[in-house]
Amino acid sequence: MKVIPSCLKCVRCGKTYDLSQVRYNCQCGGTLDLTRDFSGVDGRELKKLWDSRWGAKRGVYASGVWRYKELILDIDDSCIVSRQEGNTRLYPAGKAGEYAGLKNFYLKHEGENPTGSFKDRGMTCGSTAAKFYGARTVACASTGNTSASMASYAAVSGMKSVIFIPEGKIAYGKLAQALAFGGKTLQIRGNFDDAMRLVQEVCRELNIYLLNSINPFRIEGQKAIGFEVLQQLDWQVPDWFVIPGGNLGNNTALSKGLQELYELGIIAKIPRIAVIQAAGSAPLANMWKHKTPFRAVENPETIATAIKIGNPVSWEKSLRGLEWCNGVVEDVTEQEIMDAKAMVDAAGIGAEPASCCSVAGAKKLVEAGVIDPEAQVVGILTGNILKDPDAVIGYHKDELGKLNIRGTYANQPQVIDCTLEAVRQALE
Template sequence: MVVSCLRSRIVSLKCVKCGCEFDFHQNVNFCLECGSIVEFQMDYDVIGSIVSKAKISLRGFNMWRYREFIPIEDYSNIVSMGEGWTQLIKSRRLGSTLGLRNLYFKLDSLNPTGSFKDRGASAAVSRALELKAPGLVGFSTGNAGVAQAAYCALANIGSIVLAPKYASREKIASIMMYGSRVLLVDGTFDDASRLAKAVADKIGWIYNGGVVNPIRQEGKKTLAYEVCEQLGWVPPDWYIQSVGMGTAAIGACKGFKELLILDWIERMPRIACVQAEGCAPMVKAFKSKSEFVEPVEEPKTIASAIAVGNPAGWPLLNRYLRECDGIVEAVSDDEIIEAYKMLARFEGIYAEPAAAAPLALVKKLLESSIIDEDDVIVCVISGFGLKDVSTTLRVVGEPTTVSNNVDDVLKFISQS
């Protein structure tokens, strides 16, 4: 891979609230003036002068085919396992069942560690190498921790993950398998976040979690590029994403906006974010038009991957959603479970509960006549079902046991 010296395509890190700017060579998580989160600023004139849709079409099929858009200065620092360019498939059965002609599923559950978090982890670990950081201290409900652990292992740097005690045991075991140190916090996701920051500050590692590490959304914005390219550089009418911290939705919004700035697409899609009713602080903030969330102290939902009670990404996500006429809605656990089963039984897609929430929202928006039967709708399937087998076992129950006799087997089949 060619090493880039085009520093000018990366401008700065900028506070989303007060506008203060910082040197992008610094490891900055929060504004040093007001404490808000920061975001990378890119020079799109420079990017547009060095890359084109035609040039991208000749590259390898992973998220780094869009490398000029990602703020990594020296491409030799890229740490990749081929993440990205996941399949975008048109529904074979659910679309017709629901009366939708253009329902698509973006299978980000097929990334190397089984979730969309690999996009952010690849970017985060690449930046860690660029900053010569010894390791990352992350906080996670599971998927982000798994991705961090895997990419840190590949890069041979340290990894520490703090997770709430309710995190999926399958995910915790995966993090440990990669050699990362894991600590289960007797508290919430937000408690894990607070402790991770304190640890990172003490030992001098990068604080890594959601939007508080601004490189993460820069990796996740490649979802938007891929969806548009896979649809012939035409954006969908609706892009639907489940959200906890909001990092992936922020990235997607930014990605679509960047393509619009470069005139690679002609319009923005509407972005629909979905939360579980048992943990929906952003839904409440959106509907009350508030710039601040009211934290959920005890999240209660089957969708543990999006059980984030105090999402730091809301100020930035709120801004982007207002720009694209986006929405944030909640669905119940019962609606999530129904969508979870429908994805598997109608489309052969085994998603974890949080990844089924976008389909649950599609049904809700359709019933409310907010989406139209001809709309092009993309649901992001963010995590694989094996991430949370315990939930699957509760949903499907125990298998039937029969004797070692073919007549008994045939009798059971005929009666079932």
């Protein structure tokens, strides 16, 4: 397969840059895309090549990202930093589908990645770029999952990692990973958006490579979520993708990847995308619903810590993708998120709170008549259930009253005497 020429292009003004130097933003301040020239590329041959790599046991193509290398990043295999990420399962939604009112609902579980979230798909590509540019240290601002992933990939590649997190506002399941993988963890007095401003300044002034989703290579790796779903469905395109929205890099990547497949003729139908935000952290939903200019949410609040972001850096790219696919944006309450989570967990699948915005949002859109109950829908679960165990226990013990969340479907643990009769009574 021949190399597909690529460059960086500004989303806002269209200015292009070659890949010879590190760059995250355009001179005008806009974010950058990795764009490709598809002239002369045979989409059918590309799809055939990807199918031939399915099931590879070792090497670069055993990764559920680098299997699609031609549309990820043209780079020598020796530069690739991989943990055989991807290859996550696509589950029938079971009870969660019944709850959402959908007959053909599938859940793509990105929590099955090496560090337990979809971030690994972007991080393999971002870390590879860091290695290509000769970086010795990488950094990110994080609400948890990005820090866990970056610390792991930095450790694998021999780089140092520096993590900026909001003090006291990160789930322990995620903080534990960052510390265990050796990340230098700095807890700042402020929220995620404050951390994001600081890390950009630090990387600029201290010559550290930035690995937040403003990094254009991160987005390229995350496109593979959509590629893999389609390959698992034998390239039959679903009617809808439903995906949580925090920093908005994930749905940006999904729409970008689908558009590339459409341009290449690999798919002939454009699926719609629904981005679901937590109501207390919903700048894109506010903009979308009220048809007003984008405004950041200054003090975002939600139990879904992975999407507790008031000023997402990828909102312009996200909006562009939604317009291309005739997508929608919705928000869901804390109660809706945790009730949906209870259904995902009860289906035997399980996911962290932010993931379950997909199911809560799908239910809300079905009830509003936006999604047809007969439609084929794929919801993206972004993180593992063990990322935030406190939220699980708090819900099932009905101890989240301070957050105005009831344990609607609580499965309370019981304390009993250590006797057969006590067990019999409990089971009855």
